[in-house]
Amino acid sequence: MASTGFRRWTGERADQLDEFERVLGSLTGRGLSRRWAARQIAHAYAVLLASQFQGFCRDLHSECAEHIALAVAPRTLRTLVRAEFAHARRLDRGNPNPGNIGSDFNRLGLSFWTCVFRDDSRNDARQRKLQELNQWRNAITHQDFDPASLEPPRLTLRVVHSWRGACNGMAISFDRVMGDHLRSILGHASW
Amino acid sequence: MAARQSSKRTRPARLGVGDRVSFMFGVDRVEGVIVEDRGGLGVGGERVLRVRVQLDPWNTHEIEMPEDEFRAA
Numbered sequence: 001m002a003s004t005g006f007r008r009w010t011g012e013r014a015d016q017l018d019e020f021e022r023v024l025g026s027l028t029g030r031g032l033s034r035r036w037a038a039r040q041i042a043h044a045y046a047v048l049l050a051s052q053f054q055g056f057c058r059d060l061h062s063e064c065a066e067h068i069a070l071a072v073a074p075r076t077l078r079t080l081v082r083a084e085f086a087h088a089r090r091l092d093r094g095n096p097n098p099g100n101i102g103s104d105f106n107r108l109g110l111s112f113w114t115c116v117f118r119d120d121s122r123n124d125a126r127q128r129k130l131q132e133l134n135q136w137r138n139a140i141t142h143q144d145f146d147p148a149s150l151e152p153p154r155l156t157l158r159v160v161h162s163w164r165g166a167c168n169g170m171a172i173s174f175d176r177v178m179g180d181h182l183r184s185i186l187g188h189a190s191w
Numbered sequence: 192m193a194a195r196q197s198s199k200r201t202r203p204a205r206l207g208v209g210d211r212v213s214f215m216f217g218v219d220r221v222e223g224v225i226v227e228d229r230g231g232l233g234v235g236g237e238r239v240l241r242v243r244v245q246l247d248p249w250n251t252h253e254i255e256m257p258e259d260e261f262r263a264a
Contacts, residue, residue, distance in 0.1 A: 004232050062239060062255050063232045070234055079216050083254045086241075092253070190234075 001191045005059030006175040013052040017164065020045040024157060039152060043140045045160045050137040053130075053167045054096035057174070061091060061104050064178050067190045068108065097134040098127050110181050119173045129166035204228070204238065205258060212242060212261040221246065222264045226253065233257040 002010075024041050027034055065085035069078045085107065086092075090100035098113065105112035116123050136155060139145045145152055182190040206212060206225060213222045223244030232239045238258045245251050 004230075004236065008230075059229070059232055062229055065255070066233050066239060066257070076215065076217060079214065079254065079256065079260070082256055083216070083252060086254050087252065 001189070003060055003063050003175050003179065003191045005056055005063050006171060008059055009052070009056040009171050013056060017045070017049060017052060020048065038157065039155070042155050042157050042160055043152070045157070046133060046136050046155060046163065047140055049160060049164055049167065050096060050133055053133075053171075054091060056167075056171055057096050057101055057104075058089075058091045060174055060178060061085075061089065061108070064105075064108050064182060064190075067182050067186065071186050095134045095137060096130070098131060105178070108178075108181070109185060110177075112177070115177045115181070116170070116173050119177050120169065122169060123173055126166035126170050129163050130170065133163040133167075202238075206240060206261055206263065211264040212240075213264045214242070214256065214261050216244070216246075223254075225261075229255060 020041060024038060024045075027037055027041075029037075065082060069081045069085070072078050072081050090103050094100045102112050113127070116127075136150060139150045140155075179189070179191055208225050208228055210225045211222060212225060213220050215221075221244055223242040225240050226243045227241035229239040229241055231237065234257075239255050240258055240261065241253055241255045242261070243251060243253050
């Protein structure tokens with residue numbers, strides 16, 4: 001079993017990302033105009049990937065918070081626990097960068113990234129890719145490219161593919177780490 | 192357990208974004224506005240709603256809770 005957030009990530013969120021692949025595959029023409037269109041699509045794809053990964057992280061956090069809140073007694077305290085978990089949640093406003101993700105998930109009672117790294121040794125490299133994705137996402141949305149490291153032509157579909165692969169790998173670990181964490185603190189499987 | 196999950200998932204939405212609702216916050220009933228439908232993220236697939244509530248003139252809070260916790264205001 002997997003969390004609802006993870007099933008959304010591999011379902012409707014993956015479908016939306018796949019749409020970009022299809023659009024790129026249907027591009028016609030040659031030369032400069034095609035390259036320009038391909039670059040714009042790659043930029044839009046990167047922004048969408050960041051936003052869908054943020055949505056996944058937010059879904060997973062909400063789901064975990066609700067499982068924890070339901071275990072609280074007396075019942076009158078549950079709303080207060082829910083309010084605390086939702087209060088100033090960085091993933092509601094900020095990018096899904098490692099700092100924001102760690103800040104929100106740590107509040108659920110674990111050292112999140114330590115557990116994620118322990119879960120899969122590849123997550124260290126994946127986390128660096130996530131950082132890179134977020135830097136590009138900001139540069140694209142603000143149209144502010146650092147000429148030393150973020151030259152627009154460097155962002156190709158292949159690069160976005162590698163970020164998506166990293167997000168997929170991390171999503172699997174996030175889901176597993178939080179499932180294990182909930183089992184250890186609640187005494188039963190949540191998914 | 193499976194039947195309970197299924198009924199929660201298939202139950203028609205009772206409340207939606209923009210609705211005014213009330214809910215218990217500690218020992219008081221407070222009012223807020225639904226600002227987001229988070230979908231079936233609750234236990235057993237229960238629908239979770241995000242509500243914005245102003246507890247005083249200076250502070251706005253947002254809380255996510257299962258639909259069953261809310262009453263239409």
